Amino acid sequence: MNILQALFFPPEQPGGVSSMVPYVLERFQRQGWEMELFSLPKRIRGKGTEDVAFTTFDWRQYAGSPVVDKYIQTYKDYVWWTKLRLRKTYDLIHAHHPIAALVMKQLYPQTPVIMTVHSSYERELILNGKIAEGGPEQAFLTSIYGELEAKVDQLLTVSHSFKQYIADYVQDPERIGVIPNGFDEKRFRPSPHENAVPQLISVCRLVPAKGLDTLLRACAELKERGRPFVLHLIGDGDSRPELEQLAVQLNIYEETIFYGYMLHPEEFMPFFDVFVLPSRAESFGSVFAEAALCWLALVGTNVGGIAEQIENGVNGLLVPVDDAHALSLALEKLILDPAYRYHLARAAGEKAKKTYSLNRVIRQLKAVYEGYRK
Incomplete structure (x- = not known):
């Protein structure tokens, strides 16, 4: 199988996705699997211009929020970079960020896409005082879970407690699999x-x-x-x-x-x-x-x-x-x-x-x- 591991930004920071996915890729490659890594370089800002449309909700009702507008622009940038850099097809795509998953499904609609939800951006923003609980940014970001459920072929997450958290925002939480992070x-x-x-x-x-x-x-x-x-x-x-x-x-x-x-x-x-x-x-x-x-x-x-x-x-x-x-x-x-x-x-x-x-x-x-x- 030819598998693409799609990250958000490059795995430069310690912890979480960065401490696992490159090691997973290396181990699979040593066992003869065809697998590669893809991510959006941090230098790519403001390049994408294509319209963004979701099928389960209208994101434009939240436009004007700096958090939402930045998220949508990053989505556009990911589309622009993916079209520029990826020239081949894949048997399977495993995404590790909602933007990566939704963009890959948009550009590769016939390719199965698995998405591992590693963390909650909205909870982090609330706890760090960046957005208000119950505000439009939280509504936008939690709506993304329903969009993922509707678009990708399989949802995974990293703990049972986080699966319970996501359950409030999807139609069928029992379909979410749990695979905790692993370490070499x-x-x-x-x-x-x-x-x-x-x-x-x-x-x-x-x-x-x-x-x-x-x-x-x-x-x-x-x-x-x-x-x-x-x-x-x-x-x-x-x-x-x-x-x-x-x-x-x-x-x-x-x-x-x-x-x-x-x-x-x-x-x-x-x-x-x-x-x-x-x-x-x-x-x-x-x-x-x-x-x-x-x-x-x-x-x-x-x-x-x-x-x-x-x-x-x-x-x-x-x-x-x-x-x-x-x-x-x-x-x-x-x-x-x-x-x-x-x-x-x-x-x-x-x-x-x-x-x-x-x-x-x-x-x-x-x-x-x-x-x-x-």
Whole structure:
């Protein structure tokens, strides 16, 4: 079979789609499958001019919103770039973004298109304060799920909780398949070590949705109780200035290191002790599986895909969203008890290897792809 993996922007950022699809492609190619990757370069802006029309709703009722207008222009750009660059046909297209899926089905109407919904753009925008809940932008973006259901041949997503979320916006949610993200174990090299001071690490975009303000407040409580730690924050984003200022105000700036963006944080992670990310929402939370494969103890919030990865007290600790005190107590428990920390880390690593291995993803995708073999 000749299969196209259609991404949105190039896989340059760590986490999620970027940390999986290129490895999936490489593994399939090594097994003799004909497969290639396609994406829209970030330099392509404002090139597309063709009209956009959806069959399940009229997007023009939302025109005038900067978010909606940018989405539609990006759709037009994806059409322009696809027509310019793709000259061959495919037996199957697997898209990893709604724009990629809808454009591919528009330009290749006779080709089966599978779509994996990896995340919720509207929830991210709401949590990051970019759009209002219940506003026209949310209505537009959630209508896209119904358009996908009507157009593509098969919908997949990455967690059961996210499938439940999408269910409110489609006609037949039972047709949505679930294939969690998978990771190549060879990328992760756990390193036995002893840190005199417990080292906490978080890897994410620095935006409100990730709850890092809650993490800083929890760490301030740890310091007030005399618990030693160093907090390492890998990533960048709009919230960095505010977070740095908050660390100063909370008197934990000396204990907190802001690294900025890092291409391969998994090479850095094995030398830490605890991975913590108090997200306010996560469709899957790939970085938790990556941290588990590095043998770090996990602390996360009881939401979405995080709660599917972590069984509280068995392979990590879960706390409520926006509860800095509960988060500080969970971190304190791991700081004070290295043996318990080690036990949770090993359990997390074993579950990640068993449940989120790249081999499992390849087997599941093969079964889906084979269903479309002519």
